[in-house]
Amino acid sequence: MQEYPKPLAKLITELQKLPTIGQKTAQRLAFFMLKLPDTETAQIAEAIAQVKQHLSYCDICGTITDTNPCYICTNPRRDRQVICVVEESDDLWAIERTNGYKGLYHVLGGVLSPLDGTGPDELGINTLFQRIRGATADREPVREVILATNWTTEGQATALYLIQHLETFEVAVTRIAYGIPVGGDLEYIDEVTLAKALEGRRKV
Amino acid sequence: MQEYPKPLAKLITELQKLPTIGQKTAQRLAFFMLKLPDTETAQIAEAIAQVKQHLSYCDICGTITDTNPCYICTNPRRDRQVICVVEESDDLWAIERTNGYKGLYHVLGGVLSPLDGTGPDELGINTLFQRIRGATADREPVREVILATNWTTEGQATALYLIQHLETFEVAVTRIAYGIPVGGDLEYIDEVTLAKALEGRRKV
Numbered sequence: 001m002q003e004y005p006k007p008l009a010k011l012i013t014e015l016q017k018l019p020t021i022g023q024k025t026a027q028r029l030a031f032f033m034l035k036l037p038d039t040e041t042a043q044i045a046e047a048i049a050q051v052k053q054h055l056s057y058c059d060i061c062g063t064i065t066d067t068n069p070c071y072i073c074t075n076p077r078r079d080r081q082v083i084c085v086v087e088e089s090d091d092l093w094a095i096e097r098t099n100g101y102k103g104l105y106h107v108l109g110g111v112l113s114p115l116d117g118t119g120p121d122e123l124g125i126n127t128l129f130q131r132i133r134g135a136t137a138d139r140e141p142v143r144e145v146i147l148a149t150n151w152t153t154e155g156q157a158t159a160l161y162l163i164q165h166l167e168t169f170e171v172a173v174t175r176i177a178y179g180i181p182v183g184g185d186l187e188y189i190d191e192v193t194l195a196k197a198l199e200g201r202r203k204v
Numbered sequence: 205m206q207e208y209p210k211p212l213a214k215l216i217t218e219l220q221k222l223p224t225i226g227q228k229t230a231q232r233l234a235f236f237m238l239k240l241p242d243t244e245t246a247q248i249a250e251a252i253a254q255v256k257q258h259l260s261y262c263d264i265c266g267t268i269t270d271t272n273p274c275y276i277c278t279n280p281r282r283d284r285q286v287i288c289v290v291e292e293s294d295d296l297w298a299i300e301r302t303n304g305y306k307g308l309y310h311v312l313g314g315v316l317s318p319l320d321g322t323g324p325d326e327l328g329i330n331t332l333f334q335r336i337r338g339a340t341a342d343r344e345p346v347r348e349v350i351l352a353t354n355w356t357t358e359g360q361a362t363a364l365y366l367i368q369h370l371e372t373f374e375v376a377v378t379r380i381a382y383g384i385p386v387g388g389d390l391e392y393i394d395e396v397t398l399a400k401a402l403e404g405r406r407k408v
Binding site for chain 1: 206207209211212213214215216218219221222223224225229231232233234235236237238240242244245246248249250251252253254255256258259268269274275276279287292293296297300311322330406
């Protein structure tokens with residue numbers, strides 16, 4: 001049996017390191033790249049090689065950015081009195097896509113997870129407290145901290161930890177609402193979400 | 205709304221050029237790469253950039269290879285009297301994985317498609333005729349030509365074209381068998397395949 005030529009075998013192996021890409025998809029992608037013009041494959045390779053070189057973490061909010069501080073932290077039109085706490089930069093971009101939030105962010109870069117050795121020191125939690133105390137660059141009193149960690153065991157534990165420690169600050173602490181997704185059908189919603197939706201009911 | 209930082213947006217755009225990768229998958233892959241160590245992303249980028257640099261087409265059979273002629277054409281243990289004609293190099297590797305074929309190959313690099321302007325000259329058809337005539341490097345009389353183009357309109361047309369033109373050569377021409385896949389359930393097989401399977405029935 002004749003194996004793939006080495007450069008092709010290597011590419012297939014490398015592509016399989018990526019999530020959702022198994023052997024068959026890796027083969028299909030590799031064959032597709034073989035047929036692309038050289039300039040196209042060069043562009044893809046360059047984009048991958050460079051994605052981290054020009055990115056860093058914002059010193060203020062911790063998001064991934066190509067300027068430091070990031071565009072949001074330096075934007076004078078954002079409401080500097082509200083900070084939304086998220087786990088990762090992609091959560092920040094997801095909220096940005098709603099076009100409905102004009103405050104600042106704080107990206108933890110993870111969640112509390114004692115088993116993995118991730119404590120408050122590993123996350124940007126102290127930086128968050130300093131921001132609220134007004135000890136960092138954006139010296140405006142913080143009015144509200146919105147906790148938007150995910151509704152997972154660790155995300156909830158992280159939110160609870162923050163709620164406890166933020167009690168000593170003069171700041172409103174809120175948690176984003178959990179409930180039925182818009183367009184969701186009650187029949188197909190899991191029980192925990194449904195219970196949360198009932199619990200979080202509001203007067204109309 | 206704050207967009208993605210530029211290098212990240214560029215990577216997401218580039219990844220979307222690949223088949224089966226839409227916006228969501230491209231985002232997921234890009235975020236995953238952001239979290240990989242630099243050496244890992246460098247390896248992926250290098251594998252993509254180099255896949256075509258070290259590969260060429262075999263002068264004899266036309267397959268994609270990192271040596272020229274390819275390992276199969278130069279392998280003294282292969283049966284040089286049988287040539288299996290396939291559309292693309294990945295068809296060759298698919299047949300190699302069966303471990304059941306010990307002859308040589310001829311890779312057309314496509315199929316006859318008048319609408320796309322692909323005629324016999326664009327495919328490696330003349331080279332195939334030369335090989336059978338013994339006008340090329342592997343000068344051993346060819347006993348059998350196996351046509352393994354796909355069972356599509358173009359694949360069939362290409363096979364028919366070859367059958368007609370190979371009549372003038374002293375060579376057995378065969379077509380690979382089409383029928384029920386092993387493990388396939390008659391109930392769920394399309395009618396054309398089922399008809400082919402009945403037509404191609406053999407004495408047991």
